[in-house]
Amino acid sequence: MCGIIGTIGYPDAADALLQGLRRLEYRGYDSAGIALQKDAGFAVRRAVGKLNALAGVMHESPLHGTTGIGHTRWATHGEVNLANAHPMMSGDRVAVVHNGIIENHRILRDTLTAKGYQFQSQTDTEVLAHLFADALDHAPSLMAATEVVIAQIEGAYAFAVMAADYPDQLAIARQASPLAIGLSDDAMFVGSDAIAMGDVTQRVMFLKDGDYGVLSRQDVAIKDAKGQIANRDVTIVAANPGLVTKEGYHHFMEKEIHEQPDTVMHTLGAFTDADGAFALPQEVNFADMTGLAYLAAGTSYIAGLIGRYWMEELADLPVVTEIASEFRYRHPSYRQISLAMGISQSGESLDTLMALRYMADKGVDTAALVNVETSTMAREASGYLLTRAGPEIGVASTKSYMAQLTVLLVLATVAGHQRGILSDKRRLEIEQMLARVPRLIGEAMAATSAIKQIVPRLAQARSCLYLGRGTLYPVAMEGALKLKELSYIHAEAYASGEMKHGPIALIEDGLPVVALLTDDEHLLKSISNVLEAKARGADVIIIATESAAQKARDEIGGLNGNIITVPDCDALIAPMVLSLPIQCLAYMTAVHKGTDVDQPRNLAKSVTVE
Ligand code: G6P
Secondary structure, eight states, X not given: OOXXXXXXXXXXXHXXXXXXXXXXXXXXXXXXXXXXXXXXXXXXXXXXXXHHHHHHHHHHSOOOOSEEEEEEEOOSSSOSSGXXXXXXXXXXXXXXXXXXXXXXXHHHHHHHHHTTOOOOSSOXXXXXXXXXXXXXXXXXXHHHHHHHHHHXXXXXXXXXXXXXXXXXXXXXXXXXXXXXXXXXXXXEEEESSTGGGTTTOSEEEEOOTTOEEEEETTEEEEEOTTSOBOOOOEEEOOOOOOOOOOTTOSSHHHHHHHTHHHHHHHHHHHTBOTTSOBOOSSOOOOTTOOOEEEEEOHHHHHHHHHHHXXXXXXXXXXXXXXXXXXXXXXXXXXXXXXXXXXXESSSOOHHHHHHHHHHHHTTOEEXXXXXXXXXXXXXXXXXXXXOOOOOOOXXXXXXXXXXXXXXXXXXXXXXXXXXXXXXXXXXXXXXXXXXXXXXXXXXHGGGHHHHHHHHHHHHHOSEEXXXXXXXXXXXXXXXXXXXXXXXXXXXXXXXXXXXXXXXXXXXOTTOEEEEEEOSSTTHHHHHHHHHHHHHXXXXXXXXXXXXXXXXXXXXXXXXXXXXXXXXXXXXXXXHHHHHHHHHHHHHHHHHHXXXXXXXXXXXXXXXXXX
C-alpha cells in the first residue's frame, strides 16, 4: 500500500505535494516521487528511502508548476529501487501514481509488451501507465480512456493519472483502496485521505468504491461503478492540526508512549457522562445480542483479544476475536453474531475493512472502533466509536492500542450492566478503576530504570519468549510483536500453560523468557511455569505488579535485577498497566540496537493491500 496525492491549479504544486506526502508517509516509506506537468511532458523527481531523500532531491533540483502527482511507496511488486519508484511513466505521455495491487498485471504486461510497450520497472503499476497511453490513442476524452482502462484491470486500486494530451485534467479512480478529492477556490486536489490535503483545504469529497472520473482546476466529474454520473457530498473536515512534531522526544514512539495517560483520559472523557458514569455516544442494545465479533489486524487484533476476555467475563456475551484476513476467507459461521466490530487505529486496514463488508453482506450489523473519524470504516459501518488518541505517527502502535483497550473495557462494562450480569456497585467499581488507569500507567513509566539494566542483554538475543496467562497472554503477544517489529529480534508469545506442550523444547542456556505476572487467580501457576523455564537455563525477566513481583521473588529466587515492576492494580486493568513496560522494553531495546524505531524496515502504519 502506498499514499497518493495530486493537484491541479495550485500555485506551488511541488510544495503542496511534498507536504501531502509527509502526511501520507504512514502508508509506506520505501521510496517516493513527484511528477509535474511541464511543457508537452512531465518533470519527474524520485528517490529511494524515506521522504527526506525525495525532499533532498527536490531541494537540489526544484520543480515548478501548478499541476502534478506524488507518491510514497510501500513495495508490493518489485524490489525497492529507483526504477520501481512512482510516478510510473509511459514515455512522456502518461504519468501514474497508484495505491493497491493490479492482480492481472502479468497478463496485461504480456499484451502490452506484444504491442511494443517497453517496461522499465517490475511494478504492477506500470501496466496502468501503458494502458492509459494505449487507450488515449483511440478514446475521445480522458474520461473515456479511464473507462477503457478500468474495464481491463482487476484488483484493488486508487490512482491518479496525468496525460500530456490533457494538461488541464487528472484522471482518478478507486476500487477497494481509499481516495478523496479536496476542493478549494482555485485548485483541485486528490489524496489517499483527507489528512494529506489538510494544509490546503477542508472541503473534501470521499469517493465510493468503483468511482472514477476526471478533475480539472474548478470541476469534478465523477461516475459510479455502473458508469452513471455520481454526485458525492462535500464534507467539511476538521481543521488539520498541522504536522505533528516530536516535541523534544527522541522518537514519535517515545512521545506517544508518554501520551498514554492523556489518551486514556481523553478517551474515557468521551465515554463518560457528567456524573462520571460510562455512557456510549450511540445507543447499543447489548441485552438482545447473542454474540460479537471483533475483527482486526496487528496490534488492534491484540486489543480485540483482551476485549474478548473482558466482554465474556463481565457481560457473559460470546465473542470471537479474529485476524481479519483469515476471517473473511474461512466462511465463518455468523448466525450467532449480532454485531461485527472492526477495531482499527487508521480505519483503513484493507483486511479489516473487507471483513466488515463481508459481515455487512451477510446482513450482520457492523461497527468500527477507529482513531480517525474520516476513515473509510467509520463512514461505511452502521455505527462507529472514536478513540481519542490523536494522530499516531510511530508505525508501531502504542497510544491508539491503549485507547482501544479503554473503549473495549467501557463496552464490556456497559454490556455487562445492560445484560444484568454486573450490579450497579460492580459497575461503579470498574468506572472508578478505569479512572485510575491514567495515574497508574503514568507511574508505570518509572519502570524504565529497571528496564535499562536489562536492555543491553536482551539486545544481544537472537530469540526470546514471552509468557502470560489470562488477559496477560495477549499482552505477552503484544510484547513479542513490539520486540520483533522494532528491534528485529525473533520473539514469540505463549500462553504460559501451553509451554510444556512444545515451546519448552526451545529453552536453552540464556534464552530470554519474559514472564508477565499480576496478582490474579493464575499467579501461582504462572510462577510454576517460570520455574520450569528457569530450571532449564532460561534468562528469566519478570514484568509484574508489585505484589506479584514480591511473590515471584519469594518463590523463584535468584532473579536479582531481572524484575520490572508496575504499581499494584486490580487484575481487570492489569493488561493496560503491564502494557507500558512491554512497550518500553521493546522501544529501549530498539534504541540500543540503533534501528529505525518510528519507521521500522518493511512496515507501514496502515496496510491497505491484502
Ligand atoms: C500495521 C501497523 C500496526 C497496526 C496494524 C493495524 O501493521 O504497523 O502497528 O497495528 O497495521 O492497523 P490499524 O490501523 O487497522 O489498527
